[in-house]
Amino acid sequence: MSAIILLLLVSIGIAAGFLLAFFWSVRDGQFDDDFSPARRILFEDDNKVKNDASATLSNRK
Amino acid sequence: MNPDKTNTLTLCDHCGDTCYRHPVLLGEKVFCCEGCRSVYQILNENDLCAYYDLNNHPGITQKSTIRKDKFAFLDNPDIAGKLIQYTDGTQTHVTFYLPQIHCSSCLWLLENIRRINPALQSSRVNFTKKEVFIVFDPALISLRQVVETLTHIGYEPHLSLEEVSSAQLRQIDRTRWYKIGLAGFCFANIMMMSFPEYFSGGEILEPIIKTTLTSIIIFLSLPVITYCASEFFTNAWNGLKNKHLNIDAPIALALVITFGRSMYELYTGTGSGYLDSMSGIVFFMLVGRWLQDRTYQTISFDRDFRAFFPIAVNVLKDNTIQSVPVDKIRANDIIQIHHEELIPADGMLSKGSAEIDYSFVTGESLPVSVNKGEIIYAGGKQTEGVIELIVVKEVSQSYLTNLWNKDSLQDASTTSYSFIDALSKYFTYIVLVIGMIAGGYWLWQGQPQLMWNALTTIMIVACPCALLLSANFTRGNILRILSRNKFYLKNAGVIESLSKIDTIVFDKTGTLTQSNKMKVRYEGQVLTPELKTQIASMVVHSNHPLSKAVLQYLDTPASLTPESFKIIANKGIEGWMEEHHFKIGSPSFTGTDEESKKESKVAVTMDNQPIGVFHVTNAYRIGIFDLFKSLVPGYKLALISGDNQAEQAILREKMGTESELLFDQSPHDKLAYITYLKENKKANVLMIGDGLNDAGALKESNVGLAVCDDDNNFTPAADGIIHASKVSVLDKILGYVRSGRSIIMFSFGISIIYNIIGLYFAVQGTLSPIIAAILMPCSSISIILITYGLSQLFARKYKLA
Structure with missing residues (x-):
């Protein structure tokens, strides 16, 4: 029977992991702007500029 | 002359405007003005011409040239400090509001701005807010140069007093996301943990598993009742403090009873509780509120005069020119205004020839010439050349600014309560009576256990959550459909105020014309x-x-x-x-x-x-006279204009003999007229206007609608913003908004059927958690579907979809 209890805890744990991922994405501002990310990914670009930009942005926190 | 050649007008390759003048040529490219060409040159030199490949004519016309020293005030460390969000000597962070942002080309260019000047280390656009976040190296480039770089490529940041005072408060509230996520998580998991109990009938479970499941359920329900549902408790409390029973009160009561009873059942082992239904309803109600309260981040409804005024102005002191923040200007200062600049304070013209464009203030598009010694009012725009003014009144005392300082407008938040609240009150009373009768019956039968059972479950079933859900989802859908029609409302409460309107007051210039x-x-x-x-x-x-x-x-x-x-x-x-x-x-x-x-x-x-x-x-405007024709039977119309009576005859004919037509009205007259209508005629007034001259009237009216020609145009504070092209379908919009009430009532009626089924079990004291767990999501989901379907249907009926 302990197997079922273990499974219960594991399943809750996995679900909680997704919940945390959701919280993290909200905190990161992914739900603030629904226009630019969808376009940004389509731009052909040299990656250097992009990487630098996102690096600076994450430093900001 | 070759007539064929001269009669075809070419379009500017940068901004897409018609080139009336000799087009400016550069290689094969054609531009309408030098400004557009120089933007193209900058982009071309920096290999940024993909800007033109992403969209057709993405540019912003550069016909009005920008003065060289326009941004000199940014060298003033006090002013710059207010704009800068963070700086450590090697990096400076700043966010600008760029109203010109409109397409993916803008996004691309602004995010690649470092190619123009590497000192701009990175930039990130928030499209919905039309903001760009820039990180730059203060050792290599000054804030002023950053602004000038943006201006040179056609994106002049909007810098205003308001911007400066709110720069620090640019925080977004994301708590609702957290609440919805957490409630959804808890709801789904509690439901899953309850399944074994439901399917087994609560008997064959091993005690150890039962204890584990119960503990997990209790553990998961705690954040729902303490965190996710907290806003219902605070709203209810605030309502009660103001001696008003709003819809949150019975909901909060039902939540407490459900939670208390479930805890009791789980603790004594007499049942499995209703925690899944409870967290489910909290989840759905939060989603409904989110849908209803989704605001338009790009649009600001609360602009006051500060949003229109510049940050700083040139002041002449001892023969030198200094940039002085606008709020530090005092009477008798001499200020210098360049062309296309807004006059921040009432002043007397002392030098130069003034051609003042008061369109901002009066909506009148033709400039007025002002002679030396005459007063120029704040809000006017100098159109040609440089002038000097002796300030008569400080910014906060100016004629125009006074509109905002009226006492009547300060406490404009008169609490008007929704019919939803009134309805929920009756609903709660009826349910309480049913509860009393059922409880009394069981007490009389000598079964006190069943009495408690019936009483509490009735409270659980009868929580007016369904009413709240109907209202929230209906309003959310209405707001969404209206915004597709370029009609943006400040919040859901305006829908109800709009449906009560009986008098419509129009401004003329800029609204009807x-x-x-x-x-x-x-x-x-x-x-x-x-x-x-x-x-x-x-x-x-x-x-x-x-x-x-x-x-x-x-x-x-x-x-x-x-x-x-x-x-x-x-x-x-x-x-x-x-x-x-x-x-x-x-x-x-x-x-x-x-x-x-x-x-x-x-x-x-x-x-x-x-x-x-x-x-x-x-x-x-096209269709405006048809609009009058369809509005006259249902509403009292009035016109209030700052203009002269030239158009009276035609307007009298079109608006009908019943309508009141007032001309030569000052901004203060307009405000007074709305107050008169509200107080003496007991009218529910809808005011539609555009310029700052209507600002007072817009605020005073029950619903104030600002007309804007462009999505990024600046409009005075209002309850709603309507795109100029949609003014002519106002009758349809009003009709649609009125149908909202029927939609709410209908879907609430449907949910009452579910309530009656639930009550049937509840009065007998046999409402099992499994029945509650089936009824609750069914009722919520049918409400969501019905409100969606009906609001779509009505939109089609009014040709708004």
Whole structure:
């Protein structure tokens, strides 16, 4: 029977992991702007500029 | 001249505007002005021409040139410090509001701005808020240079007093996301943990598993009741404090009873509780509120005068010019205003020739000339050249600013309660009575256990959550459909205020008439293509709105260059071209025709011989008269205009004899009229206006709608913003908004059926958790589907979808 209890805890744990991922994405501002990310990914670009930009942005926190 | 060639107008490769003048050429590219060309050059040199590949004519017209020292005030560390969010010597962070952002090209260019100047280390656009976040190296580039770089490529940041005072508070509230996520998580998991109990009937479970499941359920329900549902408790409490029973009160009560009873059942082992239904309903209610409260981040509904005024202005002190923050200007300071700049404080003209465009204030598009010694009011815009003013009143005391400081407007948040609250009150009373009767019956039968059972489950079933869900989802859908029609409301409460409207007050200029389009009628000699080209080549040099109207009417390229010309402010233009002397301007200037109050005239003479006269009038918006026709039966109409009575006859005819038409009204008169309607006529007033002159009236009315020509135009504070092209379907919008109430009532009616089924079990004291767990999601989901379907259906009925 302990197997079922273990499974219960594991399943809750996995679900909680997704919940945390959701919280993290909200905190990161992914739900603030629904226009630019969808376009940004389509731009052909040299990656250097992009990487630098996102690096600076994450430093900001 | 080759007529074919001259009569085709080319479009600017940068901004897509018609090139009336000699197009500016660069390689194969054609530009309407030097400004557009220089933007292209900058982009070309920095290998940024993908800007033009992503969209057709993405640029912003550069016809109005920007003064060289315009941003000198940013060198003032006090002002710069207010804009900068963070700096550590090697990095400075700043966010600008760029109203020009409109397409993916803008996004691409602004995010690649470091290619123009590597000192701009990175940039990130938030499209919905039209903001760009820039990180730059303060050792290599100053804030002023950053702003100038943006300006050079056509994105001049909007810097205003308001921007400065709110720069620090640019935080987004994301708690609702957290609450919804957490409630959804807890709801789903509690449901899953309850399944074994439901399917087994609660008997064959091993005690250890039962204890584990119960603990997990209790553990998961705690954040729901303490965190996710907290807003229902605070709302209910705030309502009770103001002696008002709002819909949150019975909901909070039901939540507490459900939670308490579930805890009791789980603790004593007598049942499995209703925690899954409880967290489910919290989840759905939060989603409903989110849908209803989703605001439009790009649109600001609360702009006051500070959003319109510049941050700093040039002040002359001891023969030097200093940039002084606007709020530090004192009476008797001498301020210098350059062309296209807004006048921040009432002042007396002391130097220069003033041509003031008060369109911001009055909605009137033609500039007014002001003589030395006369007062110029704040909010006007200097159109040509530099002037100096002696400040008479400080910014906060100005004539216009006074509108905001009226006492009546300060406590404008008069609490109007929704019919939802009233309805929920009756609903709660009825349910309480049913509860009492059922409880009394079981007590009489001598079964106190069943009495408690019945009483509490009735409270659980009868929580007016369904009503709240119907209201929230219906309003959310209505807001969404209206916004697709370019009609943006400040919040869901406005829907209800709009449906109660019985009186509609219109402003004239800019609301009923088109502010940027004039109706031109020509009278005189036949205009040959040659003559057309000659006139166009003259008027193209003037920036006066009348010249622009004539140019638009002629629709001919200005392909000739006058040998010499002279612009006389607010009079006209004269000059020599192709051996002829032209005089184009007001009739008193050319001396050929009489001035008229009814319309503006542009007279043309060639070698002192009259050619003809262009009659320019404001054009009414298309469909506006049909709108009156359909509004007259249902509403009382009124017109309140700052203009003279020239248009009275036609408006009287179109708006009907019942309507009140008022002309020559000052901003304060407008405000007073709305107050009069509200207090003496007990009317629910809808005010529709545009300029700052309507700001007081818009705020005072029950619902104030601001008309805007462009999505990024600045509008005064209002309850809603309507796009100019949609003013003519106002009747349909009002009809649709009224149908919202029926939708809410209908879906609530459906949910009452679920309630009755639940009550049937509850009064008998046999409402098992499994029945509750089936009824609750069914009722919620059917409400969501019904409100969605009906709001879509009604939108189609009113041709709004």
